[in-house]
Amino acid sequence: MGAVQLTGVRKLFGALEVIKGVDLSIADGELVVFVGPSGCGKSTLLRMIAGLEDVDYGDIRIAGADVTELAPARRGVAMVFQNYALYPHMTAYDNLAYGLRRAGMARAEVDARVRETAALLQITELLPRRPKAMSGGQRQRVAIGRAIVRKPEVFLFDEPLSNLDAALRVEMRSQIARLHQELQATMIFVTHDQVEAMTLADRIVVLNAGRVEQVGTPSEVYHNPANLFVAGFIGSPAMNLLPATVGQGGRLTLAWGTTMAGPACSSGMAGQSLTLGLRPDRLSLVPQAQAQASGQVTLAEHLGDESILHVRLPIGQSLTVKASGDVAARLGDTVHLGFDMTHAALFGADGQAMRSA
Amino acid sequence: MTTASTRRMPPRKSVQTVIYHAAMLLIAGIFLLPFYWMTISAFKNNAEIFARPVTWFPDPIRWSNIAELFNRDDFPFLIQFGNSVFYAGSVALAVCFSCSLAAYSFGCLRWRWRDLVFGLTVCALLLPGIVTFLPVYLGWSRLGLNGTYWPLITPFLFGDAFFIFMLRQFYMGVPRELLDAARLDGASEFRIWWQIALPQVWTALVIVGLFAVVYTWNEFFSPLIYLQDREDFPLSVGLFTFQANRAREWSISMAGALFAALPMVVLFLLTQRLFRQGLASSSLK
Ligand SMILES: Nc1ncnc2c1ncn2[C@@H]1O[C@H](COP(=O)(O)OP(=O)(O)O)[C@@H](O)[C@H]1O
Ligand SMILES: [Mg+2]
Numbered sequence: 001m002g003a004v005q006l007t008g009v010r011k012l013f014g015a016l017e018v019i020k021g022v023d024l025s026i027a028d029g030e031l032v033v034f035v036g037p038s039g040c041g042k043s044t045l046l047r048m049i050a051g052l053e054d055v056d057y058g059d060i061r062i063a064g065a066d067v068t069e070l071a072p073a074r075r076g077v078a079m080v081f082q083n084y085a086l087y088p089h090m091t092a093y094d095n096l097a098y099g100l101r102r103a104g105m106a107r108a109e110v111d112a113r114v115r116e117t118a119a120l121l122q123i124t125e126l127l128p129r130r131p132k133a134m135s136g137g138q139r140q141r142v143a144i145g146r147a148i149v150r151k152p153e154v155f156l157f158d159e160p161l162s163n164l165d166a167a168l169r170v171e172m173r174s175q176i177a178r179l180h181q182e183l184q185a186t187m188i189f190v191t192h193d194q195v196e197a198m199t200l201a202d203r204i205v206v207l208n209a210g211r212v213e214q215v216g217t218p219s220e221v222y223h224n225p226a227n228l229f230v231a232g233f234i235g236s237p238a239m240n241l242l243p244a245t246v247g248q249g250g251r252l253t254l255a256w257g258t259t260m261a262g263p264a265c266s267s268g269m270a271g272q273s274l275t276l277g278l279r280p281d282r283l284s285l286v287p288q289a290q291a292q293a294s295g296q297v298t299l300a301e302h303l304g305d306e307s308i309l310h311v312r313l314p315i316g317q318s319l320t321v322k323a324s325g326d327v328a329a330r331l332g333d334t335v336h337l338g339f340d341m342t343h344a345a346l347f348g349a350d351g352q353a354m355r356s357a
Numbered sequence: 358m359t360t361a362s363t364r365r366m367p368p369r370k371s372v373q374t375v376i377y378h379a380a381m382l383l384i385a386g387i388f389l390l391p392f393y394w395m396t397i398s399a400f401k402n403n404a405e406i407f408a409r410p411v412t413w414f415p416d417p418i419r420w421s422n423i424a425e426l427f428n429r430d431d432f433p434f435l436i437q438f439g440n441s442v443f444y445a446g447s448v449a450l451a452v453c454f455s456c457s458l459a460a461y462s463f464g465c466l467r468w469r470w471r472d473l474v475f476g477l478t479v480c481a482l483l484l485p486g487i488v489t490f491l492p493v494y495l496g497w498s499r500l501g502l503n504g505t506y507w508p509l510i511t512p513f514l515f516g517d518a519f520f521i522f523m524l525r526q527f528y529m530g531v532p533r534e535l536l537d538a539a540r541l542d543g544a545s546e547f548r549i550w551w552q553i554a555l556p557q558v559w560t561a562l563v564i565v566g567l568f569a570v571v572y573t574w575n576e577f578f579s580p581l582i583y584l585q586d587r588e589d590f591p592l593s594v595g596l597f598t599f600q601a602n603r604a605r606e607w608s609i610s611m612a613g614a615l616f617a618a619l620p621m622v623v624l625f626l627l628t629q630r631l632f633r634q635g636l637a638s639s640s641l642k
Contacts, residue, residue, distance in 0.1 A: 073543030085534035099542035
């Protein structure tokens with residue numbers, strides 16, 4: 001029912017091209033997260049799906065129908081905004097009822113729908129209140145209620161959690177996941193927070209500068225980033241990206257002279273310059289004899305169950321290591337690192353990932 | 358006794374603040390003096406008004422002046438008062454409606470050439486009314502509407518640059534997402550203005566309405582030009598013509614002026630807080 005299809009969608013603000021040709025297919029009932037750095041066009045793309053921004057090129061289909069020229073209210077979409085955008089002069093009840101009344105629904109039915117939604121979100125006691133008399137989390141729930149009450153085919157969330165404090169954000173995140181389970185509706189969720197993206201998404205769409213860099217499940221974009229941008233953007237702390245050259249038999253030579261067996265895909269590429277991508281958890285502290293690199297700790301973040309070490313090699317390259325919580329390494333210590341090449345990624349000179357054929 | 362148990366006294370007022378307040382009182386007095394003079398003169402007769410030394414309080418208080426004001430054949434005070442109320446009220450309503458719509462469009466909607474059109478509108482502010490006066494007057498003459506309130510009120514149905522400018526500032530403060538949410542809820546553009554945007558700026562709208570009332574209440578030139586009959590005059594023109602024709606009857610003039618000023622004073626006292634809020638917020642933006 002609520003499948004969303006974008007074909008060659010582009011958007012220009014004056015001469016500035018903000019969305020540079022997006023093709024995307026979202027299945028019915030899927031929860032897709034748009035993630036990308038601030039200013040990359042996530043909101044614009046979402047607003048185009050909602051019908052709040054004109055589409056300059058390309059078209060948008062919802063549930064099979066071309067909605068590119070359709071008014072927002074007739075697309076069967078509902079949106080939750082970052083600043084909630086509740087009508088300040090109306091009670092929560094009227095906020096929820098407003099859209100239903102515009103659709104010409106009978107009074108009794110409006111009342112039933114509002115109360116049913118309020119019960120689902122546990123906001124019944126908020127119904128007579130105005131937004132001013134609510135906390136941030138309560139406003140957020142009412143805003144989600146206003147979206148749900150219209151029973152749209154597609155929910156659009158534009159960074160709905162970024163104005164909440166950390167604890168509330170986690171709680172609302174799981175509530176949205178639960179709602180997705182219960183309503184079985186298509187949801188598109190925009191965030192710049194990749195933890196939110198990884199935990200919520202069926203599929204992640206990584207956007208950068210108006211282009212789709214990669215579409216995939218959280219595990220796919222994490223383990224098989226399509227290019228250097230995705231590799232650097234997804235995962236916290238970020239992936240280590242090391243310049244390397246390929247030698248005989250696919251062996252890699254790193255910038256500081258260490259050679260090691262490369263992943264399968266590097267064989268037959270002798271002489272090429274590549275970038276090796278290694279997640280911080282693939283680096284570990286080892287005895288000097290087995291080390292692929294040695295350097296000085298410039299920052300040690302002890303988080304309890306794990307420690308993040310920032311290590312500076314003599315040639316200037318920095319590495320991030322995710323080690324267990326009980327490592328004793330301190331600032332200024334010299335440490336020896338071993339590389340585990342499982343899930344190592346290789347990127348060609350064009351920044352695209354190389355896959356073993 | 359420990360210092361903790363003695364109550365702190367509020368800081369003593371410095372000599373500076375005393376001087377400051379004295380100066381302010383003096384200035385306020387200078388501004389209020391004519392108003393006070395008008396008030397007491399309304400309750401004196403001519404001889405008492407011009408008596409030297411000046412009496413600062415009327416003795417006896419001549420209430421009969423007021424009765425006379427309301428009953429004179431050559432000065433239809435109540436009719437003219439009604440005209441003023443009609444004139445000022447209509448202009449205020451017209452301004453609130455038209456300027457609010459225009460300002461909403463300039464402040465909240467996006468369309469081609471919007472800022473250019475707004476710039477031209479503001480340029481109209483710089484054009485003295487007297488420049489366009491003659492062609493406009495001749496136009497109304499051709500329409501045969503001179504001598505009516507049409508030329509005085511209708512123009513305000515098409516907006517007023519100053520009020521549009523002022524209201525736009527407030528509309529620009531309305532979050533875009535609020536209007537977007539209403540759009541998704543299926544409200545028409547007119548309904549979004551009426552039910553969503555307008556309630557966010559209503560204080561500004563009341564202030565604009567008050568400005569319009571005060572401005573129109575005191576407006577003298579246009580009604581003087583367009584209206585001919587004494588029964589059609591608003592108070593501003595009525596008082597002037599009465600005073601011009603009956604130069605000796607100062608107490609009636611003053612009583613008339615007092616009752617002309619009173620509604621504005623009452624209006625201001627009632628809305629004082631709103632006024633100050635509105636002025637503060639518009640200047641901060
Ligand atoms: N109405 C607009 N006019 C001009 N430029 C805009 C407008 N809206 C957004 N932009 C620009 O488009 C780019 C993408 O914005 P946006 O979609 O809000 O990014 P994101 O939500 O990913 O942070 C930004 O560079 C922004 O400045
Ligand atoms: Mg955004």
